[in-house]
Amino acid sequence: MKLSIQSSPVEQIAADALALLCFEVPDGQSPSDPSLADRSGWLADLRASGEFSGKLYETVTLHRPSGLAAKRLVVIGGGKAHKFSPVESRRVAGALVRSLKSKGVKSIVLWLDSSQAIEAYVLAAAEGAVIGGWEPDRHKSDSKKDSTKAVDSFTIAVPEPRPELERALEQGRIVAEAQNFTRDLVNEPANLLTPAKLADAARGMAAQQNLEIEVLDRDAMAQLGMGSLLGVALGSDEPPFLIVVKYKPAAASVTGVHLAYIGKGVTFDTGGVSIKPSEGMEKMKYDMAGAAAVLGAMQALAQLKPAVPVTAYVPTVENMINGRAQRPGDIVTAMSGKTIEVLNTDAEGRLILADAITYANRNGATHIVDAATLTGAIGIALGHYNIGAFTNDQEFCDRLIAATKTAGEKTWQLPMDDEYKEYLKSAFADLPNIGGRHAGSITAAWFLREFADPTPWVHLDIAATAWLDEGKSWISKGPTGVAVRLFVQLALDSK
Ligand code: BES
Ligand code: ZN
Ligand code: ZN
16 A cells, blocks of 8 residues: 655545545534535535434545545544544544445545644554555455455645655554564464464565574574473474564664563464363464564564664464473473473463573663563453553553553553562472462563563563454454554654
8 A cells, every 4th residue: 555645735636535534513513624614515414414423433425526526525533523632543544444445445535634734643544544454364365355455545635745744654654564564474374374484474574674683493492491482392393483683773872771572472372281172272373463563563663763772582382282292290491590380381471481581681681571462361351452561660661651652552551569479389390380360460470570570671461452353443353463563662762
């Protein structure tokens, strides 16, 4: 999809669809070109008819609108004007693309009036259009594909063009294309995306973006003593890897900050010997969504060039069951030297992350963020709308939460009081890999913290936010690409 900015008078805009934002009354009549709205009275008629109220994402299409060069005028609801923010701008653009592509519309122009023709709205709308253009149907034969009905161009029309708006549009494109790259990876089934294939995808991305990459294999990890990660890989014929991708700024950062982004890359999670029920197990192909988010963020950062170095660490394994698979009760030694009693082989994410976190610590990380589809319990605590955040450093977590808001994502912090650590007791090793029945997401985070301390660290549990079971008007069902935008924003905000 080609993205651009233009500033022709509204009457002269030639496109398959010209979209105008209209808000709910009495909050606001229509900030979208009032001259157009008032002239013919069409908007007043539409509202009076009850066919359009201005509710968020509601659309009405008028064909061959008089006095306009566009083939269609699409009125899209912006909800309450005082609540309209870049979050809504992103979704409005996504909803336009998703609803119009099925109607064969190839070119869309979204008109923003002067109150919305500012960077944050333009950036978000560009993102929304690209995100809305993505479909999870790459393995369908052509005739059944939604994505063959793609929109070719999405233009944002503003009263006055400014270079800052062009830059915002470009940033939005880069970030959203990275988010779609992440979604492509997450969407791949586990027979096609093994740990080796994930490493290949990372190599391809790194080559394209001129990023340094190193892939540690089983032997290299054994040399480093990564017994926790390697134990999970025992039950699979697919070899495990630790993928390391490095972004270095042109000038060394003055503050010495070095971000480490770590993503859980379990290409399939059967649970291992502590096997999962078969119902819904097919979804465990998305257990590498953290890994994919980190790789997507690196793709964007290579182009957006933040001031600080960022290194991505992606431990990747398949959690399977064969005659050599790890058993409940097995004790493994992590790279840090801590021994772990594996009470449940389905709590494998924390086992691979533990060694990746230690490795990041040994390689100069000053701040660590991990993203992982770690616990089913996070969905019980927060539902599908907020990422769960956990930290050992409030100041760093506050910065991350601020970046999350700027990026139009949502996190909610959960407590990490010392008392919760009491749930993690093993009679036979330093740590068990599970706590009891209570606070499952917090005990998982505490397990990770044992390897992160004392480095400032935030853990993001994305198990309930990385996958949508039902599409929304602005985004398809399937992988969401959650956390890509916040990872990018945190690096851009860092000095
Ligand atoms: N990959 C799962 C977590 C998960 C659940 C992700 C649902 C996405 C959707 C993780 O490896 C896991 O199995 N966690 C267990 C932990 C338990 C054994 C302590 C869980 O959440 O049940
Ligand atoms: Zn598991
Ligand atoms: Zn898992």
